[in-house]
Amino acid sequence: MQPFSHLRNFINKDRVFDFLVPEKSINIDTSHNVLLYVEGLTVSFDGFKALNDLNLYINDGELRCLIGANGAGKTTLMDVITGKTRPNSGTAYFGQTHNLLTKTEAEIANLGIGRKFQKPTVFENHTVFENLELALRMNKAILTSIFYRMNSEHLDRIAEILDLVNLKQHARQMAGALSHGQKQWLEIAMLLVSEPRLLLVDEPVAGMTPQETEHTAELLTSLAGEHTVVVVEHDMAFVRSIAKKVTVLHQGSVLAEGNMDDIQNNPNVIEVYLGESH
Amino acid sequence: MANAINSSFLSMNNTTREGMLSSRGGNVFLALLVVVTLLASVGNQLFPAGSALHVDTYTITLLGKYLSFALLAMAVDIIWGYCGILSLGHGAFFALGGYAMGMYLMRQIGDRGVYGNPDLPDFMVFLNWSELPWFWQGFDFFPFAMLMVLLIPGILAFIFSWLAFRSRVTGVYFSIITQALTYALMLAFFRNEMGFGGNNGLTDFKDILGFDLQSDTTRICLLLITAACLGVIYLLSQFILSSKFGRVIEAIRDSESRVRFVGFKTENYKVWLFVYSALIAAIAGALYVPQVGIINPGEFAPLNSIEVVVWVAVGGRGLLYGAVLGALLVNFAKTHFTGILPEAWLFALGALFVGVTIFLPRGIVGLLSSRNKSMEDKP
Ligand SMILES: Nc1ncnc2c1ncn2[C@@H]1O[C@H](COP(=O)(O)OP(=O)(O)O)[C@@H](O)[C@H]1O
Ligand SMILES: [Mg+2]
Secondary structure, eight states: OHHHHHHHHHHOHHHHOGGGSOOOOOOOOOTTSEEEEEEEEEEEETTEEEEEEEEEEEETTOEEEEEOOTTSSHHHHHHHHTTSSOOSEEEEEETTTEEGGGSOHHHHHHHTEEEEOSSOOOOTTSBHHHHHHHHSSSOOOHHHHHTOOOOHHHHHHHHHHHHHTTOGGGTTSBGGGSOHHHHHHHHHHHHHHTOOSEEEEESTTTTOOHHHHHHHHHHHHHHBTTBEEEEEOOOHHHHHHHOSEEEEEETTEEEEEEOHHHHHHOHHHIIIIIHHHO | OHHHHHHHHHHHHHTOTTHHHHHHHHHHHHHHHHHHHHHHHHHHHHSOTTSTTOOOHHHHHHHHHHHHHHHHHHHHHHHHTTTOOOOSOHHHHHHHHHHHHHHHHHHHHGGGSSSOOSSSOHHHHHTTOOSOOGGGTTTTSHHHHHHHHHHHHHHHHHHHHHHHHHTTOOHHHHHHHHHHHHHHHHHHHHSGGGSSOGGGOEEOOOEETTEETTSHHHHHHHHHHHHHHHHHHHHHHHHHHTSHHHHHHHHHHHHHHHHHHHTOOHHHHHHHHHHHHHHHHHHHHHHHHHHHOEEOGGGGOHHHHHHHHHHHHHHOTTSHHHHHHHHHHHHHHHHHHHHHOGGGHHHHHHHHHHHHHHHOTTHHHHHHHHHHHHHHHOO
């Protein structure tokens, strides 16, 4: 739309008047060094308790692995934290002040909680580049979107992330045409451009080759510290390669928590989880 | 290095996906719109009746009517084609815009009505009303009436969509309540006591802004204004929908919950788009009424709104000029078909819809563009 491009440039305040952009810094109180508080969480589906009085505390900057058999409630926990499912009882706080249970999905995302779904969910009818454009961390208001023009800072950010996940040559391709593994990567890339404080990553290496799995492990470890990462994974080799601290879920509650060696020697865990696979 | 990446992204970003194609098709559409309306006007004004190049006034009015239908189709395409929200009630916004315009035109009749009452429209005299009801106040003032053309449907669309989208009503449930909306309004407007002329509606208009509605020049002006509105609204909508906002809207169509997790308040986006679309429908209605000379509750009929959806499906949803093309083709067919076999029209329409849904899911424009694309793909 040539006739409008000047107008667009002019109205797009973050290009013309940098000082007019409200610096939307969200205050997350982690003075007790805990970023996520989950207490007494219960979710029941028609009487079946997918989560049963679950308690979980995630420290700021930590990389935590959640393991547990299929149906243990890992995905349901992420659903509650991200606002998709409302629990029957319990609390979930982000920092000390943000009650996640009263917020919508979008509000939670804007607080800085990003999620990678178990089943890769990308916008299939948008290009890889557009997927990242949508996920970019920025003001998500309507007028901002209408008058938005990609600036060099955002372009650089997207280019950098595309490089990181090896999707640069696919930037113009429809996301729907990517392979399963590439979709996983794209979704991780979307998570990265949104620069979340807390990343919830549900089974990231499903469908990846061993090299890709290794790459993912490196990536997630490098993110910890600056970001806080919670990873759900079945692949025990993968978990061992990244996690310092592991939480085992069983029938909707925490069964054990500790480092990998403690977990592997925990009799309860051996009985209900590791026991089955050995 | 970084610069090279940037520039390649930049050029890419300007020609995203169907961007090129739709803007080329859009330019053809705009050019045709200008040429046809100008030729029709010139043909009507400069060539005497009987000349081979003469365009009669009937054709001018018909063209104006088609173009206001095209605008209505564009409104439906914006919400359905781009955002996947199937509104089967856009006829309501069209009719409300039309009624607001009709009320202005009624007030312009003054004492030239059958009863010659300078203060009241004929139907109110007939109902033995002694004074103008409050909601008719101000409609003799053109700018006020135009404001109401936008305000009434806009507020209704806002409240309606806000309630529906906040409670996350989607899909077929939403479609059904839009049908209910337009049906309820139809029943209300059929009632004489509502004060909008009951089942006769508003008619017998004389002039608009002092220009005789029967004169050729007025009719040509109305046609040109309709064409101009269509062109300007097309450009504005194309601008909005090709922005990041448009990509959010299409993402909502494909996977709304995912868009929420990315941080967009999808309800707000949908309400905004729905109101925008309703306003376009209202403008279409306001342009329609002075050209056809009547507005009655029949315009609220649920079937009318469904017909619009058929136009869009035939033309090709998801592209604005596809909706325009569909509206023009189906209405052209309707005019000729109902002349020959009026009873069969609804069956033909139904068959058309089924046929298009099965064989041309992206409509006529989809057919053209896929052919174009395969040509472009060849080196
Ligand atoms: N929407 C739902 N309705 C009914 N049951 C559900 C629903 N979502 C999850 N469940 C059940 O809750 C349990 C926990 O599921 P989930 O959290 O997906 O487990 P995990 O991710 O640990 O494999 C499973 O038994 C599953 O069948
Ligand atoms: Mg799961």
